[in-house]
């Protein structure tokens with residue numbers, strides 16, 4: 578996660594569509610990393626993106642980096658074609674008769690500045706497209722097509738990347754395929770990304786900062802690590818519930834190839850140390866099936882990780898033999914899948930303090 582605290586812009590918009598809808602938002606953007614706009618259908622997310630792009634005539638201010646694109650009080654309104662932005666839509670919308678390379682090059686017709694060849698190389702490298710460049714859209718999966726459309730947006734060398742539900746047209750396996758590429762963009766691209774989604778999974782995996790919107794106004798905003806548990810229970814992946822805990826690598830144990838993560842929500846976790854550096858921000862993915870529960874802190878077992886939690890709820894599982902235990906862990910949420918018998922033997926009830934025991938070997942970032 579590369580999000581810095583410096584600001585990458587400001588968006589302050591007001592718009593009214595008769596009695597039915599009005600928008601009144603004012604927020605700052607991180608200079609890098611993904612700011613997610615999250616909220617129910619019709620709350621105004623797309624209208625915000627379109628207004629930032631200059632496709633919608635809201636009143637207000639749009640400042641991205643050091644460029645002022647709109648200031649209604651001063652009569653400033655830079656037309657869309659002069660705004661240096663990349664826009665990725667739900668559908669990849671590639672030209673069917675063009676190869677992936679030609680589709681990416683097409684983006685350059687609208688770009689400005691820099692060496693076009695370098696920018697194509699960078700976008701192709703960033704999105705892992707080098708082997709697919711001569712393929713036409715019908716020879717690409719939905720996820721690969723969407724990667725091409727993101728590369729097409731990036732060759733413009735934009736000041737901001739706008740992504741409007743870019744994964745919602747893809748099925749589950751295609752979303753899993755493309756998600757790591759969007760994580761890579763989040764971590765490596767040095768521009769703000771404004772990302773609209775309905776999906777709690779995308780928020781959990783991708784967001785650095787979250788803006789919650791309802792009926793055209795912001796109801797909450799904050800870093801993803803703090804807000805994530807307020808918008809969703811842990812999400813469903815590969816038929817298991819998955820929680821994401823945010824933290825920072827605080828040290829490594831090279832002898833055992835482990836890294837220690839200091840969690841934002843309190844406590845520490847040991848994880849396999851592959852690809853991690855001290856100081857690096859990580860979000861640890863924890864499947865409910867890998868979490869056991871104990872009523873005491875000290876459990877003499879092979880499990881290295883023990884987090885103090887409070888039982889929030891106990892839900893029936895799809896299997897009658899199991900229960901899903903929804904836990905609060907500091908400011909985060911964690912899900913455990915245990916047998917119903919174990920839940921009864923432990924006498925679990927809402928509000929009770931327990932320790933979540935998590936297998937190190939099962940963890941990944």
Ligand SMILES: Nc1ncnc2c1ncn2[C@@H]1O[C@H](COP(=O)(O)OP(=O)(O)OP(=O)(O)O)[C@@H](O)[C@H]1O
Pocket residue numbers: 594597598616617618619620621622623624625775
């Ligand atoms: N071109 C338009 N003309 C009139 N009303 C519109 C137009 N586009 C959107 N709206 C209305 O404005 C409101 C906000 O729409 P918007 O598309 O921004 O919501 P959204 O949060 O992106 O929704 P979704 O998640 O369903 O895409 C809705 O009530 C919608 O019906």
